[in-house]
Amino acid sequence: MTELRYLPDDDDVTEFEATVVETTADYVILDGTHFYPGGGGQPADRGALSWPGGEAAVVDARKNHGDVRHYVDDVRGELPGVGTTVAGRIDAERRDRLTRLHTAQHVVSRVVLDEYGAATVGNGLSTDGGWVEFEGADVDVAEIERLTNAAVDRDLAVHKAERPRAVVEDAVPEGRAQLDLIPDHVDPMRVVDVEGFDVCPCGGTHVDALGDIGTVRITGASAEDGVTRVAFDVTP
Numbered sequence: 001m002t003e004l005r006y007l008p009d010d011d012d013v014t015e016f017e018a019t020v021v022e023t024t025a026d027y028v029i030l031d032g033t034h035f036y037p038g039g040g041g042q043p044a045d046r047g048a049l050s051w052p053g054g055e056a057a058v059v060d061a062r063k064n065h066g067d068v069r070h071y072v073d074d075v076r077g078e079l080p081g082v083g084t085t086v087a088g089r090i091d092a093e094r095r096d097r098l099t100r101l102h103t104a105q106h107v108v109s110r111v112v113l114d115e116y117g118a119a120t121v122g123n124g125l126s127t128d129g130g131w132v133e134f135e136g137a138d139v140d141v142a143e144i145e146r147l148t149n150a151a152v153d154r155d156l157a158v159h160k161a162e163r164p165r166a167v168v169e170d171a172v173p174e175g176r177a178q179l180d181l182i183p184d185h186v187d188p189m190r191v192v193d194v195e196g197f198d199v200c201p202c203g204g205t206h207v208d209a210l211g212d213i214g215t216v217r218i219t220g221a222s223a224e225d226g227v228t229r230v231a232f233d234v235t236p
Helices: 092-116 141-153 165-171
Strands: 015-023 027-030 047-051 054-064 067-076 085-090 120-126 129-135 158-163 189-194 198-201 215-224 227-235
Touching: 027 085, 085 092, 092 120, 092 129, 092 141, 092 189, 092 198, 092 215, 092 227, 141 215, 141 227, 158 165, 165 189, 165 198
Parallel strands: none
Antiparallel strands: 015 027, 015 085, 027 067, 047 054, 047 085, 054 067, 120 129, 129 227, 158 189, 189 198, 215 227
16 A cells, blocks of 8 residues: 555655555556645646666556556656665646645635535646636625635645544535545545634645735636536736
8 A cells, every 4th residue: 555645744745765566567656655646626746756777757646446556658767676766756846836726726615605605516626727616606706816815815824634534524614525425434534724714624735824825816707507617726
């Protein structure tokens, strides 16, 4: 099983060492990783692995029955064998952008819940920006942008920690997270807690303070079949 070393709060690490436990022509499995393997709307990290006599680009990372497969391309030299120590290097600029977008999504979701009582029912991120879908919300995008940046300007601390499921269920307000979709065996839960503002279970990468997000821009909104999609972006 691959140790997810970025959890609960080491999601700012982009260089690390680990030991190979399995190698195929397509992927390498390590005993531990800081590569985010995708989930919660956030794409997987990209980067590189290097070892004595070789290196490879990591073009994707995915969970598979407790392991994380680091899919490789542009391999130079022979792939490392079991027991080899490799150096992992995550594309730090890409990680930083997705991290800022992900925390911005949490803020937008909380703003819309507070202002319109609308629950988040879907979200997605890419290096081009992000989007959030809300159930039955007739929203004012200018007001969402204003309130989101007002929260960001407060530069509240963002805490990431594992907490007992029962504690999380009591702390998360109705409509903030789809807790019923998280399997019962997930206990404790990793929680992202924006101090005094929001709490939500999430396994993705996040900034340490809201001021790290930058400026949030709402870039569009559309509605279909009772669901409103709000698109957004962040700038430094």
